[in-house]
Each structure stands twice: as C-alpha cells, then as structure tokens.
Amino acid sequence: MKIAVVGSGVVGLTTAIELQKEYRNANITIIADNFYKDTTSYVAAGIFRPGTSFSGPTEEITKKWVRDSYQHWDDIRKSSYSNLAGVCEVSGYILSSYSQSITRNFLIEDVLPAYRNATEEELKICPGNWKYGSFFTTLVTECGLYLPWATKNFLDRGGQIFNRKINDFADLHGTYDIIVNCTGLEAKNLCNDRKVVPIRGQVLKVHAPWIKMAYYGDYDTYIVPGFSGVTLGGCRNFESVDMTPNKYDFDSIKSRCEALVPSLQTAKVTEVKVGLRPHRDPVRVEYEFKDTSQGILKIIHNYGHGGYGVTTSPGTAKYAVKLVRDVWTGYSRL
Template sequence: MTSNTDDLDVRVVGGGVIGLTSAIALAEDGHRVRVLSRDAADGTTSAVAGGLCWPYRIQPYERAVAWSVRSFQVLTDLARRPEETGSRMVTGTMTGGGGAAADAGDGVEDGLAAWYAAVPGLRRARAEELPEGSASGWRARTPLVDMPAHLRYLERRLTAAGGVIERAEVASLEEAGASADVVVNCSGLGARELVPDPGVHPVQGQLVVVENPGIEEWYVSADSGATDTTYLLPQPYGLVVGGTARENAWSTEPDPAVAEAIVARAARRFPELARARVLAHKVGLRPARPAVRLAVERLSGGVPCVHNYGHGGGGVTVAWGCADEVLRMVREVQEGRGPAHR
C-alpha cells in the first residue's frame, strides 16, 4: 500500500514480533520508521514463543479472531519460503481447548466460528488420529513459525523498507516522541511501567526443547485458563515441549521440577518422549492484559501515540492483523481524523 499524504517520522517502541510487524506495515507504506528496543529481537519474549498460529489467551476474542485470520493469511503466504521466513505449514491436532474448545460444535459457542471458517480443511479428528487420553479434537494445517528465524526475517524486511532498528532504553513515551510525529507503543510487558498500565502482567511460560524422536505434527491440549498445558511443536532446531501458563509469575529461570513435569505430561500421550535428549530449557513472560490495547491517545507533549500491547500468548497469531490496524490509525492521524484520546 502507498500513502497519499506526506510520510511521517514514526518511533516504534519495542522490537518483538508486534513491534517489528507494526514497523514493517508503516515503513512499507512510506513512513520513516525507527524501532527503539532495549533488546535484540532474539532476546525478546517473542523469541521464546512456540510459534503456532492459533488464537490463545487473548481478548477481546471477536477482534482477536479477525486479527488472527489476517495473520494466518500472511503467514501462509510466507510459508512458501520457509527457510527465508521461518514460517511453515504443518498439520496437527488441537484438543481440550487451546483457546478453542474441542467439543464446541461449529465454533459458535467459543467465539471462534470465523477462525474455523478461515482455516482450510479444518475438521473433526477421527478417533485413530487422537493420542491416548484425548476424547476429541480438531485436525488442521496451520502456520508453525520458527520464531528466531522469523524475527531475523522481519528485521531484514524492515531494513529493506528503509526502517532503522536502534538498541535503546526508552525512559518514557514522551522521550520517544520528542523528535517524532507519531509514537507506536509495542512495549509488551514494559507497558506496565512505561504507560504506566497496572493491568499489564506476566503469564509465565516454561518449555523444554528436546531432540525430536520423529514427531512431524504439532499437538496442543491447552484449556484457555489452565496453568499446565501440553503441546508439542516440531521446529527445525528441535521438538518444543510445553508448557505452563502461570499468572503474575515473574521469574525467567527454568524450574527443573516443572521441566520434568512438562516432559512427563507429554510422554503420557507420546511415550517416545520419555527417552528424548533435552537440548534446552526456556522461559518467557507473556505480556497479558484483560484485553489488548489497540488505540490512540495524545501524549502530554501533544504527540499522538498508537498503543499496541497486551497480546498475552497470541502475539505471533495476531501480529499482522494488529499491524494493519496500527497503519489505519496512523493514516487517520495523518488526515486529521485521529481521536485526541481513545
């Protein structure tokens, strides 16, 4: 898309998947974009994410599903070049929730009807396709993203569009906007202090990467409110086995007992995992909020700020849909139609 008005100087705060996709949408629209991030992309929470494109732990659901459908389309297209983009199309099974109740009929009851309609070939799993212990589920072919590789791709794509990435500790949004026309706040968990927004809190996720014993499909059993989940995500660097979802837990140190429990849960359904060699332990803090904040306000100095944070466990799944909305809001600001406060 090409802008019909003068381009703007935009500062994007945050260099994870939400910040990078927002920055790409703006840079490819012709704006002068500078991403300010304390951490390199591979040091952000996004780099720890499992990378399955499926709505999970994110509100408001109706908007999140629409954002997810858009991201599904983009990631499916990127999956044509998996080595370059990190996105691949992989078949798998969703049971026991995972944001979508496996026994939800046509999807209307759990708010995901539009998501189910958007995923080509999604269908009920047959009994022989379910692992032991699973009563029902869905079968689908969806994007599964190697997040470290994908983040590197996003950085290259942003740079190719003229964007700049700067390692910088941002003390305030006003500081970020001092020499800019617009600030885009994609600070994730950092928004708790930066905005400040006390509604932002961590949902800790721990996972184990093991040597893949030959599992080619993804598997998820994760009720939306469960503390302990079970998922297997085959990635090029190993099999990602999860996981946990612990509200308001701030530690990023792996807990050996939790790791043992994660593998044991998965091994009950996939016995070959009991002997798999452990390659790595990882912990990430999902930037949760009662609902995603995707809105415009004026900072104290008068600079418009587009907030785009609070995506919880759904960052990669909604990133491109949210980036489209960020671009729309910035265009409204350009045209003088953006709200002074929303």
C-alpha cells in the first residue's frame, strides 16, 4: 500500500508514525510545503488542556481522542527519550474572577492525574481578586523538540519526505493508494471547506527558569513553562490572517502575565511568535471517496484542531489510522 500524508505539522507527523506502526510494509510518504519553524505547530505552547469547545463528531469520540492522546504523550513522558521528544509534566492553576465554569473542564478532569478545586489559600497565590480556581497536573509537548524528533523517528522507520505544494489532491492519483490530508488551515482552500476558520494567536517566549508552574487567568492569559523557556499568551483573533507580531498584543500579553506573576517583570523576551489556529467545529477526521477525472481518490481527512492540535493529534491520528484500515479493507465503500 502506498500512502501519502500531506502535511508535516504535528498532525501530519504523528499520523504518519501511527500509520507506520500499523502498516509495517506500507510505503509511507510525507508531502509538505512547510516544515518545522514554518508550521503553526511550532508556535504552540503545547500544553495538554483542550478547551471544552474541542469537538469530534460525537462526545464519546471526542473523549476517546482526548484519553488516547493523553495516554500517548504520557507513555513518551515516562520513556528514556522524553527530553528528546520534548514531553514533560507540569502542574498549575486556572484562576477566574468571573465563573467557576471557566476553571472546570469535563474533557480532562477524569483524564489528568490531578484536577481539583483550588483551596482558599491557593486562590491567593497570584495577585488579584480570584474567586474561583482549579489545580491540575498535565503534560507539555514542545514542538521545537517534538517536530525534529518525530521527523527523525519517521525517517528511521523507512518513511520518505518530499517538499512540494499540492494544489489539488487529484494530482496524487495513480501514485498513491490513499491520501491522508493533514494540511491544517490550508484545508480551507484545498477542500473548499467553509467551516475552517483561522484564529490568530500571538505568544512571547521569555527566559524565566524560575517559573516551574503553569498559570491561567481571565482574558485568555496564560503562562506555560517548557524546555526552551516560558510561553506567555495570549490572544484569539477570529478570521484574522495577519502573521506579523502586533505591538498592542505584545504589550497586552506582557502586562497581563506580569500582573498574574509579577516576577516575570525581570524576564527577558527571547522570541515573539504568531500563528493561525486551524479551527473547525467539529474537527474533521473522516474518509472521502473523491471523484476525479482520473478515477476515484481515497482521502482520509485529519484537520481542524484549532487551538488544541499539538496535544490532541495522537487521538485523531489513531482514529485516522482506523479509517485507513476501513477504507483499505473495503469495510467502508462508496
């Protein structure tokens, strides 16, 4: 079987490796026009905290994606290569002055090793009038490390990588038996899918090795420690495709994070990153038999993970592999 995975972000790489594990004799190729630092995946803080809006076709499937994903990252975290793959554990607080619902999360409360209400004492950890809070322990996957690690892993298992822009999946007809579409935001154009919406985000990387915990505050404020610094965020601009760092976002993120954790005032900013989250409700993981002038093309879509694609990619990858199996064995037909 010849499979082309289009896309080399976290979703494409993770799916390609899952396919290699399932089909040891298959010929699996990744085709992409952007790699590593030029992907949205590279921008992400990578904290495992899918928002409650993250959604698959049913709640049962969504929860399975989330559970499978956590298990996948936690297995890497417990391995001898966790530092190479960029996966570590972190604990933190979600604080809110407005509503308890913001601090709860039905998708992960029974998946993470710790998720509980913050005590009265803990609500005073950060300056501010915090009325509600949760303490949690979760995982961080840093794509600055994970993407190169996964690329090497894929190549070591016999995979091939081509740098090429696909303008139409039909161009791949005849060369590959199955196409797996992991093109993120670009699926909007490639599949003419109006449900895909860019949600612009900006983050600052700072050098602050004393920050060991994650913190979330109101107004989309977050502080996430990782391997190569601490990520400060954030913002969500719907339908914005402006990739230039914005001065007002910079000032707003910096001052909100410093208000939450004042010791950040002395932290040096090392990088400013902008990315467009590929939002879709629901995330599209399904098969399509596409009629082309050259015949039927079998496509498995896996895109639209929004602000949660780093951490949920293993769950949707495993689901996509199951769809490949269904299509290949003829279980799913025209």
